[in-house]
Amino acid sequence: MAVAQENAHPEGRSSSPFWTIARRDSLAGFLFIAPQLIGIVVFVLIPLGLVFWYSLHEWNVLANTFTYTGAQNYRMLMEDESLLEVLGATAIFSAGLVIFNLSLALLLAVLLNQRLAGIAIFRTLFFSPVVVSLVAWTIVWGFLLQKNGGINGMLLTFGIEGPNWLREETTAMISVIVVQVFKNVGLNMILFLAALQGVPKELYEAARIDGAPAFKQFRRITLPLISPTILLTSIITIVGSLQVFAQIAVLTQGGPGLSTTVLVYYLYQQAFQFHFFGYGSTLSILLFAIVAILTFAQWQMRKRIVFYES
């Protein structure tokens, strides 16, 4: 890039040199963004085009055939009964994750916002799972959740016989949600904490003078003022929840049955375990559509539910 600018011709026509500051800047701008732009074209846009192209084909890897079949994969998508279960599991997982994650994050942020000695230590500890290797974290929880594992061991010391968490449909879903929430809730907690600290103290003073109880202060002052953060974290968390893969692969492999097979895991199975690359691509398009629609819907909602923008 340096070369490009030093190539500017100072000896060009002095009245209107070709390499004006604006022109040099344009060139510099393009050179600066070129690696990123080329990367996006090669590793995002072309693959996105290809995935659509693949989705219109039947692709038999073993026989090495690649035949155009038009919308057949999409018809298959509509008739795939497993897919209904998969989408159901995905919806339950995402909804459960977002609700549990955001409420726990908010609760922790409110607690950490109190002026107490040693609060920084609590903040560090609540945050620590974020930096623990994801698969390591998942393996320990898988170990804890075994039928004769640590959690049931603790329960048994109180005389409670725990379920086989990862082998029953309801508890398996709860388990994968909970493991994921404790792993990453620290991020949302920090975002909420920053938002809480941005609420002007005078508002609470005024409310106290008016005799508003703490709960009402929270509902009428805190919640509206941190609503942009609530929206932001919910978008990040929902989109993130649609990408959950390692936890499922390590804890349940999508089971029992299809009860924890979320869309990304199903996509992986179809494409890379059963080698249905055409149908796998169709599922990719479906995932893309869901992410796009959710993101768009949430940005639209911003206008309605968010009371104020920072």
Place this chain on the structure above:
Amino acid sequence: MRADISPRAKVGLYGLMCVLLIPFVFPTWWMVTSSIKPISDIFAFPPQLVPQNYDWTTYSKVFELQPFVRQYWNSAYIAAVVTVGTMIISSMAGYAFARIRFPYANAVFMIVLLGLLIPSEVTIVPLFQMFLKAGMVNTHWPLILVPIFGAPSVFATFVMRQFFVTLPAELEEAARVDGLGRFKIFTKIALPLAKPALASVAIFTFLHSWNLFLEPIVFLSSADMFTLPQALTQYTDAYGGPMWNIQLAAATLTALPVLIVFIIAQKQFVEGLAHTGLKG
């Protein structure tokens, strides 16, 4: 919120926080302590919160059963290369989007932002085919190239752009009067000021690469090439069941270094990640 908290309320708050801490802290404790228990004690009842007997051979088995040093190195160097590469690409692009006026800047910015909308899971099938054609399957190239140039770096570019937008214009004008070109202004003036934003980018990029799981299992097939997350799941017995104490020992070796760095530099971590999240 409240000016002062009564002693009784304080006890209640501390108590509540300690209970809430259990699921955050206990798994790490359980991972470390179980990794040094003999296999006979690992599912003992009542659960041994502190190991009664020690078996350090689990750690030597971690290295015997798999080329674990090699796998550790794979993860470490891939994460390092991806982090440095992302910092370079995203600071340049972020700077250009924030400070340089060039034709179609907005259109290009929208194209780049598309990367945020497209999770890498959506494009995994064609990426696999592309790398297969390029002869790069079962090499580390896909795990290096896609994060640096593809969708994962877009978030970093966005963070860098949001930072560079806040720099005062006077700084650059002064530099320009001194005869500095764009590239010099970027490296000598803008970049040194961007250390906090670069630190955030470095931290989340490193963690992202360190945790990558779908891509390694799609692209890599030989144990020598594996990265840590993938290697951890390979400590299984003849029936495919996990060898728990060895898995936990390997997990401890994977998790502890990052955890220790975090505890030393926790302020940078928390603020760095919060900063990026806020802007994201």
